[in-house]
Every structure is written in structure tokens, then in C-alpha cells.
Amino acid sequence: MSQVTQDPAASGSTGAYPATDRTVPTRSRERASWDRELVHSILDESYMCHLGFVRDGAPVVLPTLYGRVGERLYVHGSTGSRPLRGAGADEGLPVCLTVTLVDGLVLARSAFHHSVNYRSVVVHGTAHQVTDPDERALALDAIVEHVVPGRADDSRRANARELAATAVIRLDLEEVSAKARTGGPGDEPEDVALPYWSGVLPVRHSYGDPVPADDLDPAIAVPGYLGKR
């Protein structure tokens, strides 16, 4: 049998992102990774990112939802918002998109070795406005599905007026790194005998019971995709 050998880089879904000056950290380098699967898993577990851009020479960081389709991230917003307008220029908008999951608080005997167990992804690149109607529709579905899987088909999709008021920007996953810390505290050997509790306080993210809208028809049950979360 013949076999086609895939180039991992060309496949876009295996292997690692290239390390660049911007994606090799100056500190805690042992926590850094460029592994695509790890990057995708962190991006897919969260739905809230912090998007940074430069306005009048100064940094601006805003929280926003995002979706992922393969090697592309999508962010949406009002056509009037400043970063989305900025991404509409031909040259696009240089951005840094960061996603952080906190898994635990690490309490060492020494204040110095206190830390956080976390997983984060930092994406550097240039965001561009998406103008193709099919890609815009795909992106908007991806954002809804990213936050609540199963919801896109169980809601009314945007109409022409709403689409006209919505800007979508795209950021390709090219210059990307993950960073993660796991495990217990890293105390100095001479501190282990100190009389302080030491360990990890796990951080939990969960959902409460769905709260129906005041005007919801009581005959409409909570959908299964909410119960499973």
C-alpha cells in the first residue's frame, strides 16, 4: 500500500508552532510550549480572551469572547468599536490575544515561591476584518458554539440588519505559544521544616442552575446542552 507522508506544518493541525522572538519567554522558559494540541485545548476550554492593541501609542486591553475554526480565531463586536474599526484598515490591526485558565493557587512555605497553576495561550499577529459573508456567518456560529456548544442551531441566527451592525475580525494562529504550571509548591529544601501549611488550593469553574428569562414560555424546557455542562 502506498502512503502519503504529510508535512505537519502544512497540515495546519499537528506538530508545533514555530518559536519566534516574541513567543520565547524570557522567564520560566521550562513552562513554555508551542505544541498545537496543547494550544488548541486551552483555546477550546476557555471562551473569554483579553485582546490587546495599541491606540495613540498606548496599550489597550479589553475582554471579549472568541471562537476558533482550525487555525483561525474570530472575535466579533459592534462596527462602531475602535479595535474592530482599526482592523478594517488594509494593513489590519496588530494585536495580542491572551487566554488564561487558572487551575489552582500554589501556597509554598515561602512567600517567594507562592505561585499559580495555570494554562495560558498568547497569540501575536495582525487582525483583519472579515468581509466574506460565508466566513462571517461561519465565524459568528463558531463564537456562539465556543461559548455554549449546541446553541447556534437552537437560536435565531443574525438577520441582515444585525449582520450589518456586526464586525468580525480574524486572527491567524501563526505566532503562538502556551505556558503552563502544574504540580505542588517548589519550596527551598531549608524551608520544608517551617511550620506553615503548604500545598495547592484547586480553583473550580462550574455553572449554576440555568435561570429562565422572565418572559420565557414555561413549556420550553432547559435544553440538554445546558444540563451537560
Next chain:
Amino acid sequence: MSQVTQDPAASGSTGAYPATDRTVPTRSRERASWDRELVHSILDESYMCHLGFVRDGAPVVLPTLYGRVGERLYVHGSTGSRPLRGAGADEGLPVCLTVTLVDGLVLARSAFHHSVNYRSVVVHGTAHQVTDPDERALALDAIVEHVVPGRADDSRRANARELAATAVIRLDLEEVSAKARTGGPGDEPEDVALPYWSGVLPVRHSYGDPVPADDLDPAIAVPGYLGKR
């Protein structure tokens, strides 16, 4: 009895932050607030911020812990880290520090009106390295206490070698705004009869049972300040 009338702005702890070009949003202006108490309550409930700065003309956003002492925020890190080094220059480092708490996912009948209940604070300003030893000690305690109240006195404080390896930067709360969304979905009247569930999925942040370090003396009990969280 005589009474001293305080100037709210001068007291630094009451009233509102001044609205500036950078702290008046272009969209969802009704969600914005400059109220000090609201800003402080959001900053005190979280402990993880996203710090944005500009490097070689491009934005960088990194997650980091912070502490608050009155109208000052403190961030610490390795003396080798790039933003902390940048803040050591005489002119300081222009930053944007953003804190976001997610309270719920808002599911409207229309995809367009899907939203998130959240509270966020955005601080614009210039970060400066703290060199005064007393202020550095105060800041490091504040960061530990911010993450786990009660922990600073129940751990070994930094020694001279650790202090020499730690940079602390300060960001004054001067140009600050909060933004918050609460409540149920805001569907269009013509969408209310659509057959889709609508409401809010509350997001919960909690802690699991503390996990002791492998080398912890079993005689050391879990401290009360962890049990109360």
C-alpha cells in the same frame, strides 16, 4: 461638635474617577462606571489581571497576579522580565491593566443578543518600579494577601536574596473605569415567541479541597483562612 468636611476627590477613597477620552467607551456606554467603590470591589474580588504594554510597537498582554493598597495597584515578577525592566526606566512603562469577572452566560433567542454578564475594570497609566524597601515589602504582602487573605503572616517572608531577584511595579488608580452587565437577555419583542430557551447560565468560581504538598508534615492542619473560602 465641629465637623471636618472632606473633599471626596482628595480623600482618594470616595466618589468617582474622572472620565477621560480613554475611559469613556464608544459602545455600551450605559454599562460604564467610574465609581470608586465599584472599581475597588471588582479589583478586590479577582486576583488575576491581564497586563498590556507595547514592545517594538506591538501590543503584548500577559496574565499576572496583583495586589491593591488604597489607590495603588502592585504587580511583581522577576527582575529579568521585560515589562518589569521596562517600568524601571525613568519615564516608566505605559500599561493597560484589565481585570474581568465572568458572572453568567446570557442566552437570548437571537444569536445577536447573546451576551455575558460580567464586571471588568480597565486601568490606564504608567507603571513605575518600586525601589523603596518599605513600599516593596508592603506591596509583596499585599499581593499575597490579595490572593489568599491571611497568608502573608502564615508564610516565610522574602529574604534579601529573594528580594533582590524580585521587581515590583506600581500603577496608580487615576484613569480607571469599570464596566458591568447584569440581568437577563435583551431579546427583540418579535423574538420572544420563538421556540428557543432563553435565560442566564450562572458561572461559578469556587475552590476545591486543599491538596497538601507531598512533603508536608501531617501534623500541620489546613489553616482556617483556606477553609473559609
